[in-house]
Amino acid sequence: MNLSDSEFIRYSRSLMLGEDGLERQLRLKQARVLVLGLGGLGCPVASTLVSAGVGALTLIDGDVIELSNLPRQSLYQTSDVGKPKAEVAAARLRQQNPHSQLQVLKSRPDEQQLREAAADCDVLVDCSDNLPTRLQLNRLARESGKPMFAGAVSGTSAQLYLLNRHSPCYQCLVDPDWQVLQNCRSMGVDPALVTLTAQQLAWLLLQYLQASPDQIAQAIPFGQANPVPFGQANSVPFGHYGRFAASEHHIGFHWYPLQANPNCACCGAVQQGAV
Amino acid sequence: MLYINQQKSELQAATLAELAERLALPPQGVALVLDRQLLPRALWAQTPLSTAQDHHIEIFQLVAGG
Ligand SMILES: [Zn+2]
Numbered sequence: 001m002n003l004s005d006s007e008f009i010r011y012s013r014s015l016m017l018g019e020d021g022l023e024r025q026l027r028l029k030q031a032r033v034l035v036l037g038l039g040g041l042g043c044p045v046a047s048t049l050v051s052a053g054v055g056a057l058t059l060i061d062g063d064v065i066e067l068s069n070l071p072r073q074s075l076y077q078t079s080d081v082g083k084p085k086a087e088v089a090a091a092r093l094r095q096q097n098p099h100s101q102l103q104v105l106k107s108r109p110d111e112q113q114l115r116e117a118a119a120d121c122d123v124l125v126d127c128s129d130n131l132p133t134r135l136q137l138n139r140l141a142r143e144s145g146k147p148m149f150a151g152a153v154s155g156t157s158a159q160l161y162l163l164n165r166h167s168p169c170y171q172c173l174v175d176p177d178w179q180v181l182q183n184c185r186s187m188g189v190d191p192a193l194v195t196l197t198a199q200q201l202a203w204l205l206l207q208y209l210q211a212s213p214d215q216i217a218q219a220i221p222f223g224q225a226n227p228v229p230f231g232q233a234n235s236v237p238f239g240h241y242g243r244f245a246a247s248e249h250h251i252g253f254h255w256y257p258l259q260a261n262p263n264c265a266c267c268g269a270v271q272q273g274a275v
Numbered sequence: 276m277l278y279i280n281q282q283k284s285e286l287q288a289a290t291l292a293e294l295a296e297r298l299a300l301p302p303q304g305v306a307l308v309l310d311r312q313l314l315p316r317a318l319w320a321q322t323p324l325s326t327a328q329d330h331h332i333e334i335f336q337l338v339a340g341g
Contacts, residue, residue, distance in 0.1 A: 041341040129341040154340035172315045174337060178303040181339035189340055241306075241313045243335065256308050261315040 040194035042127035048202035062108030072191035126150035155187035160242035167239030168260035291319035
């Protein structure tokens with residue numbers, strides 16, 4: 001696999017980033033990413049991934065565009081209100097970069113459809129807006145062993161989860177019996193904070209997708225007794241939870257290792273089996 | 276000494292679960308970081324708080340929007 005002349009020009013500024021620029025760009029071209037939810041998080045995430053040269057995306061959203069989406073959902077315009085999000089998003093993304101292959105699911109997928117979509121992808125990205133969908137994708141991530149990058153934003157809170165098969169899972173933290181978590185409908189949302197969170201997620205995704213298998217293997221180890229190679233080039237701190245905070249000396253995401261719940265109904269058995 | 280969301284607290288509790296009870300935390304949707312570790316609620320009852328050392332605790336609401 002190589003890049004065409006036009007791709008060389010298009011990606012020239014990324015190719016300048018380091019001696020392995022071409023290899024990194026080719027890894028992006030070979031990747032397929034599942035983006036579940038094309039709202040305030042999913043729009044910028046998909047846009048950055050496609051523009052950067054990710055070869056294929058599976059875009060899933062069953063909603064139609066609403067007027068109240070427009071302040072933060074950057075792929076949609078006023079004239080798109082009432083149209084399916086996934087369809088409009090795909091059309092805009094194709095204009096941004098015709099080299100990306102886009103697969104579109106514009107209805108709420110059932111478990112089997114989502115499982116099949118997940119199986120085809122290298123990474124699952126949770127940009128959804130409700131707890132049951134988040135738990136469902138988390139289960140499928142565990143089942144398939146695929147890494148899951150998740151973002152969640154409501155009100156003035158922004159949270160990120162970086163999870164893989166070696167780390168605790170989302171359900172360790174969030175009980176499926178909880179009726180609801182706060183969302184944008186109930187709490188409102190800060191449009192710039194959603195975009196910032198989405199771009200933090202996209203940056204981490206690109207780091208991961210461009211890394212070599214060796215680099216990923218180095219970045220994976222995480223556990224209570226194993227200090228995280230946080231901040232190293234290409235390392236994605238799986239098993240970490242990020243929370244946006246503005247304090248006296250720092251504006252941005254604070255990262256915390258997530259401890260496993262040994263009795264987690266989703267990953268508990270796997271965790272115990274692995275020890 | 277306990278610090279809860281950067282504020283000194285006079286509360287005393289033997290475990291995180293006891294602290295949650297003192298603080299009347301809602302039963303759902305809350306996350307707690309103890310000394311930079313995010314601890315699932317299932318671990319709170321078995322996580323002791325020592326009076327011999329400082330503990331830094333952050334409590335916040337989990338959200339699900341996107
Ligand atoms: Zn779990």
